[in-house]
Amino acid sequence: MSSPAVTVSRDETLSEAARRMHGSHVGSVVVTVDGCASGMVTERDLLRATATGGDPTVIKVGEVMSSPVDTVTRHLPARVAMLQMRERGFRHVPVVDELDHVIGVISLRDLMRVADIALDTEIVEVPRGLKGVVVAETEVGDVRGREGFFHYRQYDATELARKSTFEDVWFLMFEGRLPTAQERAAFVAEASLLRTLPSAVAAVLPMLAGAVAPDTSLAALAGVLAMVGAVDGARPVLDLTPAERRRDALRLCALTPTVLCALHRLKMGEAPLTPRPDLGHAANYLWMLSGEVPDPELARAVETYLILTVDHGFNASTFTSRVITSTGASVPAAVAGALGALSGPLHGGAPSRALAALDEIGSPDRIDEWVRERIISGEKLMGFGHAVYRTEDPRSALLKEVAVSLGGPLVDFAQQVEQHVVAMLNELKPGRKLYANVEFYAGVVMDRCGLPRDMFTPTFALSRVVGWCANILEQAVDGKIIRPSARYVGPPPPQPIPPST
Ligand SMILES: CC(C)(COP(=O)(O)OP(=O)(O)OC[C@H]1O[C@@H](n2cnc3c(N)ncnc32)[C@H](O)[C@@H]1OP(=O)(O)O)[C@@H](O)C(=O)NCCC(=O)NCCS
Structure with a gap:
């Protein structure tokens, strides 16, 4: 913002307002009453009044000013101020303190320079990782994380x-x-x-x-x-x-x-x-x-x-x-x-890692210690948790069924590990609703079917390509290009390019 604000009172003349604008190189003045904003007079208002034959040495500011006037506080994000000004069609807005006293003026030009906001860009904040953000419409299928349900067409x-x-x-x-x-x-x-x-x-x-x-x-x-x-x-x-x-x-x-x-x-x-x-x-x-x-x-x-x-x-x-x-x-x-x-x-790289974890645990008596250590040290256990499901992953449930019907010592061990991990995640990460995901039993089933481990993720690719x-x-x-934005958070530009050495 420019500060202090250039002000006039409503009883002063337009020529006085013009003189102050000219002297301070600004395009508008704030009309104040007891330090609070009661209106704005811009170069455009002056032009309009004089071009229709008015005498600027006689016309009072109060007769031509725009009122009531929008104000913003100094803590308002530049993006929000920008949107507010664009919506209301203002190019200058007084900035006020907690007592509503005018402390400066912000102009569209200031906002564009400082905040680097493009005029035609509506910036929308979204959660990290775009979690929960709808970015397209599809008839291909859907996942309902809270119900533990997914469908294809x-x-x-x-x-x-x-x-x-x-x-x-x-x-x-x-x-x-x-x-x-x-x-x-x-x-x-x-x-x-x-x-x-x-x-x-x-x-x-x-x-x-x-x-x-x-x-x-x-x-x-x-x-x-x-x-x-x-x-x-x-x-x-x-x-x-x-x-x-x-x-x-x-x-x-x-x-x-x-x-x-x-x-x-x-x-x-x-x-x-x-x-x-x-x-x-x-x-x-x-x-x-x-x-x-x-x-x-x-x-x-x-x-x-x-x-x-x-x-x-x-x-x-x-x-x-x-x-x-x-x-x-x-x-x-x-x-x-x-x-x-x-x-x-x-x-997609988790199924062989989930199986590697089973190997590393080795025997039922080591499950508790192994799992607890990993969770406490902040490690992610491969084959558990999901970005969308807050229930058991329905794919994991069916693959467990398949694994059990195939049988074998690895399947029994995997079930024991699953039970312990889920219980421990529940104890150490309460309220997160973490269960086995598709990858956990996928590794077990693929192993039981004789697929080599380095083919687990490629086998996933084989189906997902469809x-x-x-x-x-x-x-x-x-036909619409997907082109989101990033917020620039580096040092303010422009930085002069140093002479080459
Ligand atoms: C799939 C995955 C990337 C989802 O990540 P996400 O959406 O960020 O997960 P959430 O937001 O649900 O995580 C919530 C909490 O649970 C923890 N958590 C999630 N998955 C976990 C796991 N597998 N092991 C331990 N803790 C886990 C997170 O660290 C987080 O803890 P915090 O709240 O203390 O920070 C994550 O669960 C993961 O890395 N799993 C292991 C890899 C895997 O199996 N991938 C295949 C997915 S099908």
Whole structure:
């Protein structure tokens, strides 16, 4: 603000007001009564009065001033003052103290300079991490954290996981409805045709697989899918018809298991296997990984996991895929970005870590001490807690059921650990409502089905790519770029550039 404020009384003349404005290089004066603001006179008021023939040496300030007048306090955030002035159409507002006495004037120019507020930008404060903030509308699905419920296009996802095939859910995510028998057959045939790698990409896989470091399968997958996009000539979604976008999306979903299994086998010194058209998506995945047709019970367990993890609201990787799509970029670009987000341990990287924790605990008598130490030292226990659920994670509940039906010593131990961790989180973090999440029993089920640990998160990617693609196709229709703001909190600009040495 400029301080002290330039003031006049209502009985003074306009020429006196003009003289004070001119002398102080300001565009307005505050009209005061006993130190309090009773009105404002601006250059515009002076011009209006004199241009219509009035005599400024005779007209009194009280006759032309704007009144009543808005005031702001010195502690009001600049952003709020800005919005208030914009709403009321004022360019100058008196600043008052606790007794309502005028102590200065703030102008739009001051606000824009000091607070760096752009005139056409409405700044809205949101919670850290955007928790609870609605940033898009979707028909793909939803998570209801307080109820412990999530759905895909209005169907209870846990019910789909119990009753449907992965391909049916894939069709549902793409087309918005469950398929008829005829549609199912056509869809499976269409997807099967798309699961062969372009030969130029297949040719570089052996070298890549031999060179990648451990635990970088997601990065390798992202690279290969981006490469497929380049070889296929995948174009920006902005330039594609809905049918072309759908085809690009279907291709990436169909190719993901092929790429993952080829990289894995090559790394183990084995030749990649060609997909088997007679096997479902989950069984074919296990076949391409191990070279053995899986036991139907194990294939179904993996299929249940895959269906349960197809989509889950506006999680970090889905949001990433939508941000990239909102720029009009290609489907492979959006999927590669989403894979980067999924690779983070707080998102998709937890199942192998949850299993590693079980190994580290080792035996039931060590559970209490191990868990207590970790919680007290502020560590996050992998496979527990959730950003949205305040109940048991419904995915964890179903995967526990699957794990129990598969049986085995690891499953019994995992249940004991779960019980202790939940009880201890309740004791040491009261009121937070922390339970096992999808990752805890996912690791147990995948281990029981013979999947190697470094394939846990890639297996998550295999199902989630379908959810990302459904979101990408929806976002592509929206056409509005997602471009939020950040609050600059560094030292005030502009800083003179020091002479180069
Ligand atoms: C998933 C996760 C990132 C959600 O984070 P979030 O939204 O910030 O979590 P919340 O706001 O619910 O956390 C509330 C409190 O519980 C604690 N908490 C949450 N998850 C915890 C965990 N797994 N172990 C120990 N404490 C945990 C938090 O530290 C916080 O404590 P505070 O209130 O004393 O600061 C978090 O629970 C986590 O890191 N879990 C482990 C990783 C994992 O399993 N990820 C897979 C998710 S499906």
